[in-house]
Each structure stands twice: as C-alpha cells, then as structure tokens.
Amino acid sequence: MPELPEVEVIRCALEPLIMGKTFVSPVLYMSSTIEYPGPEEFCAFLSGRRVERIGRKGKYLLIDLDRGFLAIHLRMTGNLIYCEREQTHEDRFLRIGLPFSDGSALYFSDMRRFGRIWLVESEEELALRVLKNVGPDILDEVDRDKFCRLLAKRNSTRLKTLLLDQKFIAGMGNIYTDECLHRCGLHPLRQAGTLERAEVEKLYAVIREVLAEGIEFGGTSIRNYRNAAGALGDFQSRLAVYGRRGEHCRCCGAVIEKINAAGRGTYYCPRCQKISGHVS
DNA sequence: AGCACCACCTGTGGGC
DNA sequence: TGCCCACAGGTGGTGC
Numbered sequence: 113m114p115e116l117p118e119v120e121v122i123r124c125a126l127e128p129l130i131m132g133k134t135f136v137s138p139v140l141y142m143s144s145t146i147e148y149p150g151p152e153e154f155c156a157f158l159s160g161r162r163v164e165r166i167g168r169k170g171k172y173l174l175i176d177l178d179r180g181f182l183a184i185h186l187r188m189t190g191n192l193i194y195c196e197r198e199q200t201h202e203d204r205f206l207r208i209g210l211p212f213s214d215g216s217a218l219y220f221s222d223m224r225r226f227g228r229i230w231l232v233e234s235e236e237e238l239a240l241r242v243l244k245n246v247g248p249d250i251l252d253e254v255d256r257d258k259f260c261r262l263l264a265k266r267n268s269t270r271l272k273t274l275l276l277d278q279k280f281i282a283g284m285g286n287i288y289t290d291e292c293l294h295r296c297g298l299h300p301l302r303q304a305g306t307l308e309r310a311e312v313e314k315l316y317a318v319i320r321e322v323l324a325e326g327i328e329f330g331g332t333s334i335r336n337y338r339n340a341a342g343a344l345g346d347f348q349s350r351l352a353v354y355g356r357r358g359e360h361c362r363c364c365g366a367v368i369e370k371i372n373a374a375g376r377g378t379y380y381c382p383r384c385q386k387i388s389g390h391v392s
Numbered sequence: 393a394g395c396a397c398c399a400c401c402t403g404t405g406g407g408c
Numbered sequence: 409t410g411c412c413c414a415c416a417g418g419t420g421g422t423g424c
Contacts, residue, residue: 115417171418187418189402205402224401226418245420269394278419285417334417335403354417375396377415398422406414 114186115285116251117326118337118345119171122192125340126173127166129194130218134162139209145220146208147228148241154231158182158210169249170282172242183230183242184220190227193219194340223336250281251323259316260309267305273374274304275319283323287332287354290379292322294353299387300373300380306388325350353379 114122135158143151157180165176173192175182184192189205198209198217208229211217220229230242247262248254254262262281266274274280275289284292293300295318298311307315331337331345334355338344348355352362356379357370366383 118417185418187400188416222401223403224416224418226400228419266393273394276418287417332417337417376418394424396422396424399420400418403416404414405416406412408411 114171114190114331114337115288115326116168116171116249116283117288117323117347118331118339119168119173119186120251120327121331121345122340123166123168123173126192126194126218129216129340130163130175130212131166132163133212133214133216135159136211136213139211140207141209142207142225145222145225145227145229146231148230148232154229157231157233169243169252170246170278171285172246174238180231180233181235181238181242183232183238185228186222187224187226187228189224189336190220190222191336191338192340193221193338193342195219245279246282247277247279248281250283250319254281254316256313256316260312263304263307263312267303269304270301270373271298271304271315272300272376272378276374276376284319286376286378287334287351288319288322288326290354291352292319294379294381294385295322297384297386299385300371300378302387353381355379 137159138155140151146154161177163175164178167174171185173184196216198211198215203221205221205223206219207222208220209217232238232241271293272289275284296315326347329347332347333344334348353368356368359368361368361381361384364383366381368379369382371378
C-alpha cells in the first residue's frame with residue numbers, strides 16, 4: 113500500500129496523538145506480525161516504554177522510545193489506526209493492539225499480513241536488524257549532488273528498477289515512480305547511464321516535487337490506504353499515468369500504455385516518454 | 393551486476 | 409450473469 117508520502121502523512125498525524133504516551137501490555141492477534149523479538153519479549157519490553165519521537169526512513173515508521181525503537185513497515189495493505197479509547201472493533205484483519213496508559217490505543221490492521229513490526233534496544237540494532245537493506249531517505253538524506261553520484265554508480269540499471277530499489281534511495285514505490293518518470297519525460301526501461309546531467313538533475317527535482325505533492329494531498333488512496341484518523345488520501349485524482357492504461361495522456365493526448373518492468377505493472381505515455389534508442 | 397521469477401497473503405475486478 | 413484467475417501500493421530469496 114503505502115509509499116513514502118502515505119507513511120509521512122501517517123507519521124504527521126500520529127505525532128501529536130501519541131507523543132509522550134506510555135505503552136501498556138500489547139494485545140497480539142497475530143504474533144507473526146512481529147518480526148523481532150519473540151512475542152513474550154516484545155510484550156515485556158514494550159510495556160512501560162514512553163514515546164519520545166516519531167520518525168521515518170523511507171517507508172519505515174520509526175518510533176523512538178525512552179529505551180529502544182519500535183519500527184513498523186506497512187508493506188502492501190498494512191494500516192495504523194489511532195483510537196482515543198481502547199476498543200474491541202469488528203476488524204478481522206486486526207493483527208496487533210498497542211494500548212497506552214491513558215486509555216487510547218494504536219491498532220495495526222493488515223489484510224494481506226505482509227506488514228511487520230520490530231522492537232530493538234539500540235540504534236545499532238535498528239541499523240543491523242531493520243534497516244540493513246535501506247539506503248538514504250530521498251527527502252531527508254539525499255541532496256542533488258549525492259543523487260547524481262549514486263546514480264552514476266548504477267549505469268546499466270533501468271530507471272524503473274533503480275527508483276524502486278530501496279538500497280539506492282528509500283521511499284519510492286510503484287505509483288510515485290511511474291508518476292515521476294512521466295513528469296520527467298523519461299522511459300521506465302531507459303538505462304540510468306544514458307541520462308544527460310540535466311536529465312538526472314531534473315529527475316531529482318521531480319522526485320522531490322511529486323513526493324511533496326503526495327504528502328500535501330494526504331497520500332494516494334487506490335484500494336486500502338487511509339491515514340491514522342481513517343481519512344482517505346486525495347492524490348489518486350491527480351495521477352498522470354498510474355492505473356490509466358487506455359486513457360489519454362493529459363499532456364499530449366496519446367494513449368497510456370502498460371508494460372511489465374522490474375516485475376511490476378508500469379504505466380507510461382509512449383509519446384511523452386521516448387526511450388530514444390536505449391532499450392536493453 | 394542486473395534481471396526474471398517465486399514466495400508471502402487475501403480480495404477483487406476485468407475478461408471471457 | 410457468473411466464474412476464474414491475473415493482479416494489487418512491498419520485500420527478500422533464488423538461480424541464471
């Protein structure tokens with residue numbers, strides 16, 4: 113489900129709601145959602161921990177505790193729901209309940225069960241166990257020159273594959289990648305090494321612009337996404353190519369096509385996004 | 393190195 | 409109209 117903008121919208125909503133609160137005993141409806149440590153250790157260690165900061169790296173939500181970190185990845189259909197009062201609601205996809213000492217609670221719900229939660233004791237353990245395959249956050253940790261340097265190391269990788277690679281830059285997903293490539297006029301199968309310096313700089317600027325718009329409009333709700341308060345995002349109405357196969361490009365009128373790239377459904381405009389002879 | 397494919401899950405919508 | 413399977417916002421592992 114969520115890419116960087118959706119996670120950031122959740123992070124912003126959650127921050128004022130749970131900052132400073134203290135967790136009490138979690139309720140595990142599906143303990144395999146906890147990737148680390150074991151269920152008993154998770155419950156014992158989280159109980160009594162206070163929330164000191166809500167952060168994010170790429171698509172990971174990172175909750176700093178007075179001791180340790182709670183890391184959450186929503187994967188495809190995960191969802192965090194905040195309730196002012198702890199409640200037993202009819203959610204068959206409810207995986208974990210995280211109540212606070214003041215009676216409010218955070219619920220982790222996930223239809224497809226891909227989402228994961230980690231609880232680690234230190235920054236070192238966070239880097240080792242959770243973020244070992246996660247590169248720099250594209251909004252917080254990559255400036256223009258760094259983006260150019262990183263991209264130059266990946267000459268033969270296709271742009272679609274590269275932008276989806278969380279080790280390269282963290283935060284891009286399938287929707288925002290297609291939107292960025294379209295806005296830049298770059299073909300998803302074009303190899304990174306064939307870009308002119310100006311095209312790389314344009315790509316960097318557009319990535320940040322599109323992600324910022326995604327956040328501004330509350331994220332993209334296509335199937336399941338809702339923010340922590342249960343509201344739908346609004347960016348789906350602004351998508352230029354994603355999910356629009358057979359429809360007309362709003363820039364040039366050509367028919368949007370769908371191909372498979374990096375194993376994902378990939379939408380692009382064949383007129384705006386020419387490959388200019390660089391197929392591989 | 394890069395890529396294609398599978399696995400993990402459940403739901404649903406497009407196509408026949 | 410009804411049924412079925414391809415596909416869905418992600419990631420990690422395999423093998424070529």
